[in-house]
Amino acid sequence: MELMPNFDLHRPTEVEEAVKLRAETDGALYVAGGTDMIVNVRRGIEQPAALIDLSSVQELQEIVEDNEGLHIGASVTLQTVTNDRRIQAEYTGVAEAAAAVAGPTHQSYGTVGGNLCLDTRCLFYNQSEWWRKSNDYCMKERGDICHVAPGGKRCFAAFSGDVAPTALIHNAEVDLVGPNGRRRVPLTDIYRNDGMNHLAIEPGELLTVLHLPKTEAGQPSAYEKARVRGSIDFPLAGAAVWLKQVDGKVEELRIALTAVNPYPQLVKKLDKFSGTKLDDSALDEIAEMVQSQAKPMRTTTVKPWYRRRVVGAIARRLTAKLSEAR
Ligand SMILES: Cc1cc2nc3c(=O)[nH]c(=O)nc-3n(C[C@H](O)[C@H](O)[C@H](O)COP(=O)(O)OP(=O)(O)OC[C@H]3O[C@@H](n4cnc5c(N)ncnc54)[C@H](O)[C@@H]3O)c2cc1C
Numbered sequence: 001m002e003l004m005p006n007f008d009l010h011r012p013t014e015v016e017e018a019v020k021l022r023a024e025t026d027g028a029l030y031v032a033g034g035t036d037m038i039v040n041v042r043r044g045i046e047q048p049a050a051l052i053d054l055s056s057v058q059e060l061q062e063i064v065e066d067n068e069g070l071h072i073g074a075s076v077t078l079q080t081v082t083n084d085r086r087i088q089a090e091y092t093g094v095a096e097a098a099a100a101v102a103g104p105t106h107q108s109y110g111t112v113g114g115n116l117c118l119d120t121r122c123l124f125y126n127q128s129e130w131w132r133k134s135n136d137y138c139m140k141e142r143g144d145i146c147h148v149a150p151g152g153k154r155c156f157a158a159f160s161g162d163v164a165p166t167a168l169i170h171n172a173e174v175d176l177v178g179p180n181g182r183r184r185v186p187l188t189d190i191y192r193n194d195g196m197n198h199l200a201i202e203p204g205e206l207l208t209v210l211h212l213p214k215t216e217a218g219q220p221s222a223y224e225k226a227r228v229r230g231s232i233d234f235p236l237a238g239a240a241v242w243l244k245q246v247d248g249k250v251e252e253l254r255i256a257l258t259a260v261n262p263y264p265q266l267v268k269k270l271d272k273f274s275g276t277k278l279d280d281s282a283l284d285e286i287a288e289m290v291q292s293q294a295k296p297m298r299t300t301t302v303k304p305w306y307r308r309r310v311v312g313a314i315a316r317r318l319t320a321k322l323s324e325a326r
Pocket of ligand 1: 037
């Protein structure tokens with residue numbers, strides 16, 4: 001780790017003030033809990049001229065419930081999400097994912113917004129300055145080539161946040177506030193399949209609210225991940241499952257993956273299971289579909305083939321568990 005570099009620190013109290021500061025300050029970045037940002041600053045990966053600390057913006061700290069659903073402020077901590085009884089009961093996978101992030105200390109500082117806007121990760125990127133320099137850096141940061149796929153022109157750094165896949169299966173939306181105003185978009189729209197630039201939001205836009213719709217509440221959902229250290233680690237592969245059954249048959253099945261692609265990914269073509277019973281052969285087919293759509297690359301110390309198999313196995317297990325629960 002490097003020493004903490006010099007930068008200006010701004011502590012706005014209003015959303016609009018934060019957005020204005022970000023737009024008017026060259027080289028400024030948002031920081032929420034700082035559990036990822038500060039590590040990246042001390043590794044020299046991020047070199048902000050200024051940080052805009054969101055911790056004093058009250059509007060971002062609230063969870064509001066109304067007829068439309070639950071509206072979780074971006075600076076609500078993962079610990080609060082884990083312990084919220086409404087989220088536990090009605091959006092279970094989201095509470096499970098928040099509880100699976102890092103360890104308890106990170107959860108008490110780390111926020112929903114920081115988790116959804118987490119930078120992508122790679123073995124060749126999340127390293128100290130001297131380590132990256134000795135490798136001539138990489139395409140994602142100051143270098144020219146991707147060490148994962150040296151012949152290619154793409155960066156394969158993996159999105160490794162735990163909360164996004166669980167919010168995706170609940171059809172979540174987010175509010176974004178930028179210099180051009182406020183907009184509400186489906187969560188799936190803020191991600192793209194590009195490890196260098198995976199967030200499809202405008203420069204300086206602030207994510208302010210995660211909306212979990214009422215229509216999705218109460219359907220069983222679950223999240224599980226594989227990681228090197230069970231007590232504190234990013235997912236090597238993670239899957240979130242949402243299942244609606246009627247009379248023992250699937251009405252709708254949703255599965256989303258994390259850590260096996262540069263973006264949190266909804267598994268496609270699951271509508272083929274609508275109207276069917278989830279027997280062993282259907283569950284095997286689900287595992288195969290998940291494995292074939294997951295594209296882990298050599299971005300962790302653990303081999304891609306293992307992560308692909310594991311993510312299929314997790315999705316199969318969670319789907320079986322949810323199908324038996326009803
Ligand atoms: C040892 C260790 C283990 C970890 N394990 C996990 C893990 O298992 N799973 C996991 O998901 N994460 C893990 N993390 C990463 C991190 O702790 C969490 O992702 C956390 O939720 C990040 O939230 P934060 O508030 O600390 O974000 P910050 O570090 O403050 O910010 C993260 C990024 O989000 C941006 N940002 C923050 N808030 C907003 C906003 N409202 N709008 C727009 N952009 C915003 C920041 O500019 C920054 O780019 C780990 C970190 C460490 C150090």
